[in-house]
Amino acid sequence: MAAELTLQDVSLQFGGIKVLQEVGFVVEPGQIFGLVGPNGAGKTSLFNCISGHYRPTSGTVRIDGAEVQGARPATLAGHGLARTFQHPALQLHATVLENVLLGAHSRLPGGPLEWALRLPRARRAERELRAEALELLERNGLGWAAHLPADELSHGLHKGVELCRALLMKPKLLLLDEPAAGLPHAEVETLIATVRRLREEDDITVVIVEHHMGLIAALTDRVVVLDHGAKLMEGTAAQAQSDPRVIEAYIGKDAADDAA
Amino acid sequence: MARVVEAPASSAASSFRRRPWVRRAGPLVLLVVLVALPLMLPEGANDTLARIGVFAVAVLGLNVVMGYTGQVSLGQIFFLGLGAYVTAYGVTNDWNIVLVFVLACLVPAVVGLVVALAAARLGGLAIAMVTIALPIVGVPLAKRLSDYTGGSQGLSARFTDAPEGTGLYDDQWQLYLVFLIGGTVFLLTRNLVRGRYGRAFAIVKGNENVASSMGISPYRYKVLAFTIASLIGGVSGFLYMVVVQYTSPETMSFGHSIELLVAMVIGGAASIVGSILGGAFYVVVPDLTNAIDPSLTALLQGALLLVVLFLLPGGLASLPRALTRGRRRSRAGRGPAAPPTTPSSTTGSGTAAEEPETERQGHA
Numbered sequence: 001m002a003a004e005l006t007l008q009d010v011s012l013q014f015g016g017i018k019v020l021q022e023v024g025f026v027v028e029p030g031q032i033f034g035l036v037g038p039n040g041a042g043k044t045s046l047f048n049c050i051s052g053h054y055r056p057t058s059g060t061v062r063i064d065g066a067e068v069q070g071a072r073p074a075t076l077a078g079h080g081l082a083r084t085f086q087h088p089a090l091q092l093h094a095t096v097l098e099n100v101l102l103g104a105h106s107r108l109p110g111g112p113l114e115w116a117l118r119l120p121r122a123r124r125a126e127r128e129l130r131a132e133a134l135e136l137l138e139r140n141g142l143g144w145a146a147h148l149p150a151d152e153l154s155h156g157l158h159k160g161v162e163l164c165r166a167l168l169m170k171p172k173l174l175l176l177d178e179p180a181a182g183l184p185h186a187e188v189e190t191l192i193a194t195v196r197r198l199r200e201e202d203d204i205t206v207v208i209v210e211h212h213m214g215l216i217a218a219l220t221d222r223v224v225v226l227d228h229g230a231k232l233m234e235g236t237a238a239q240a241q242s243d244p245r246v247i248e249a250y251i252g253k254d255a256a257d258d259a260a
Numbered sequence: 261m262a263r264v265v266e267a268p269a270s271s272a273a274s275s276f277r278r279r280p281w282v283r284r285a286g287p288l289v290l291l292v293v294l295v296a297l298p299l300m301l302p303e304g305a306n307d308t309l310a311r312i313g314v315f316a317v318a319v320l321g322l323n324v325v326m327g328y329t330g331q332v333s334l335g336q337i338f339f340l341g342l343g344a345y346v347t348a349y350g351v352t353n354d355w356n357i358v359l360v361f362v363l364a365c366l367v368p369a370v371v372g373l374v375v376a377l378a379a380a381r382l383g384g385l386a387i388a389m390v391t392i393a394l395p396i397v398g399v400p401l402a403k404r405l406s407d408y409t410g411g412s413q414g415l416s417a418r419f420t421d422a423p424e425g426t427g428l429y430d431d432q433w434q435l436y437l438v439f440l441i442g443g444t445v446f447l448l449t450r451n452l453v454r455g456r457y458g459r460a461f462a463i464v465k466g467n468e469n470v471a472s473s474m475g476i477s478p479y480r481y482k483v484l485a486f487t488i489a490s491l492i493g494g495v496s497g498f499l500y501m502v503v504v505q506y507t508s509p510e511t512m513s514f515g516h517s518i519e520l521l522v523a524m525v526i527g528g529a530a531s532i533v534g535s536i537l538g539g540a541f542y543v544v545v546p547d548l549t550n551a552i553d554p555s556l557t558a559l560l561q562g563a564l565l566l567v568v569l570f571l572l573p574g575g576l577a578s579l580p581r582a583l584t585r586g587r588r589r590s591r592a593g594r595g596p597a598a599p600p601t602t603p604s605s606t607t608g609s610g611t612a613a614e615e616p617e618t619e620r621q622g623h624a
Contacts, residue, residue, distance in 0.1 A: 077475030089469070
C-alpha cells in the first residue's frame with residue numbers, strides 16, 4: 001500500500017533564521033515526487049522534517065492522514081517511512097548483506113532473550129529475511145557483492161546498498177536524498193531504471209530531493225521547487241524547467257534576462 | 261565470479277571454520293576439552309583458569325555496552341562488586357543458592373537499568389562520566405553499609421566446596437561451575453550479538469541517525485545494552501565469589517574498572533574471543549609482571565597496552581585477520597573485486613544463504 005504524504009504550512013526556524021516558510025503540498029499514493037531548488041533552498045531541511053530528524057516549528061505533516069510532525073524517526077519507520085541519506089552511511093566493516101539486513105530490523109520478531117536462545121521463531125525469521133535480502137540485492141545487480149565487506153565497494157554501489165537496505169523495510173513511503181549525487185553518468189541511468197522499476201513492481205510512494213535535473217525530468221510525476229525556504233512553484237518537471245522564476249532562482253536574474 | 265561469492269574476503273582461518281565437519285565437530289571438541297581440563301591440570305592452573313573465566317565474563321559484559329554498542333562505560337567493576345556482595349550476603353544468610361544466583365543477576369541488572377535510563381538521555385561523554393561515579397560511590401558505600409557488607413573487612417562465603425560423592429577437589433568443582441555458568445553466558449551473548457540485536461547495537465555505535473531511520477531507537481538500545489552489561493557483570497560477581505570466596509570494597513575500586521577496560525581493548529573490542537583473551541590478560545599479565553619485578557607491574561602493563569594498540573588496534577582477537585589481510589595485500593597487487601559490467605550477474609546464492617555471519621570486529 002503506497003502512502004499519501006501531506007504537508008501543510010510547514011515552517012522551520014533555527015533561532016532567527018527562517019529555513020522553511022509555510023511549505024505545503026500533497027504527494028498522491030504511488031507518485032514519484034521531486035523536491036528541487038538551488039543549494040540552500042531548504043530541500044534537505046524539509047526532508048528532515050518529514051523523516052522526523054527535525055521537528056517543524058509549525059505546520060503539519062501527515063502520512064496517510066495521521067499527523068506525524070515531531071514524531072521520532074524510529075517511530076516513523078512504523079508508519080512505513082524509509083529514507084536514504086545524501087552521504088551513504090554504511091557499516092563499512094560489515095558485509096553488504098549484513099548492511100541490508102539492518103533494514104529488516106522492524107520486521108523481525110522477538111525480544112533479546114528469544115534471540116539469545118536462538119528460538120525457532122527468531123531463526124526462521126532471520127533465515128527468511130536473509131533470503132529476501134539476497135534476492136533484493138540480486139534484483140538490483142548487487143548479488144555478487146553480498147558477502148564482501150562494504151568498504152570494498154565504490155561510492156555509487158554504496159548508494160545501491162543503501163537503497164536495498166531501505167527497501168527491505170517494505171516502506172510505503174520512500175525518501176531519497178540526492179540519490180544521484182556523485183554518481184557517474186552510467187550509474188545515474190541505472191538509478192533511473194531502478195526507481196522506475198520500483199514504481200511498477202512495488203506499491204510505493206517516492207519523494208526525491210535532487211539537483212540532477214535530468215533525473216528529475218526522467219522520473220518525477222510532479223515537482224515542487226523551493227527557493228529561500230519557500231515554495232516557488234509546483235507542477236511537472238517540464239513546467240518547472242521552463243518557468244522563468246525557476247530559471248532565475250537557479251542562475252540569477254541578470255543571466256535569466258540574458259537567456260530570455 | 262562464482263568463487264568470489266562463495267569465499268568472500270576469505271581468510272584461511274574463516275574458511276577453515278566454515279567447513280561443515282569443523283562446524284559440527286568444533287563445539288564437541290571444545291566440550292571434551294572443557295570437561296577433561298580440570299581433571300588433568302594441577303590446582304594452581306585450575307585456579308588461574310577459573311579466575312580468567314570470572315574476568316572474561318566481566319569483560320564480555322563491558323564488551324556488550326562498549327565494544328558492540330559504543331557507549332563508554334567506566335563502571336563495569338561496580339556491577340561485578342554488586343553481584344559479589346549480593347552473593348556473599350545471601351550465602352551468609354543461608355538463602356537457597358539458586359535464589360542467590362538469580363538475585364546476583366537481577367539486582368545489578370535493575371541498578372544498571374535505572375542508571376542507564378538517566379545516563380543514556382545525556383549521550384556522548386556524559387555516559388562515561390556517570391559510569392565513573394559508580395565505583396567511586398560504590399567503594400565508600402560498601403564501607404559504610406557495614407551491616408550488610410562487613411565494612412572494610414569485607415565478607416567471605418564458602419559455598420563451593422566439591423559435593424561429597426563427586427570425588428572432585430574443590431578447585432576442580434569450582435572450575436566446572438565457572439565453565440558451566442560462564443560458558444552459558446558466553447553462548448547466549450554470542451547469539452545475541454549476531455542477528456537482530458547485534459546489528460542494532462552496531463548501528464547505534466556507527467550512526468544514530470541511520471539507526472533511528474531504521475526504526476531503532478538509539479536511546480532504548482543503549483539502555484538495553486547497558487542493562488545486559490550490568491546483568492553479565494552481576495554473573496561475573498557471582499562467579500567471583502565461587503572462585504575467590506571473599507569480597508571487600510577494594511573489589512570494586514575504580515582502578516580495577518580501568519584495568520577491565522584495558523583488558524577489553526587488548527583482547528579485542530566487539531569480539532567474543534577477545535573477551536576471553538581480555539580475561540586472560542587481566543589475570544595472567546599481573547602475575548607475570550609481578551614475577552619480573554613487582555615495582556614495575558604498572559609500567560610493564562602500560563607498555564604492553566601501547567604495543568598492542570600500535571600494532572593491533574583491533575586487539576589480540578584481530579591478529580588472524582590482520583595476518584591474512586597483510587598476506588593478501590602482499591600476494592595480490594590487484595584491487596578489490598571489480599563490479600561486473602552487466603547488472604544482471606546471476607551467481608548462485610543458494611549456498612551463500614546458509615553461511616554463518618562472521619564475527620563483527622570493533623573499530624571505534
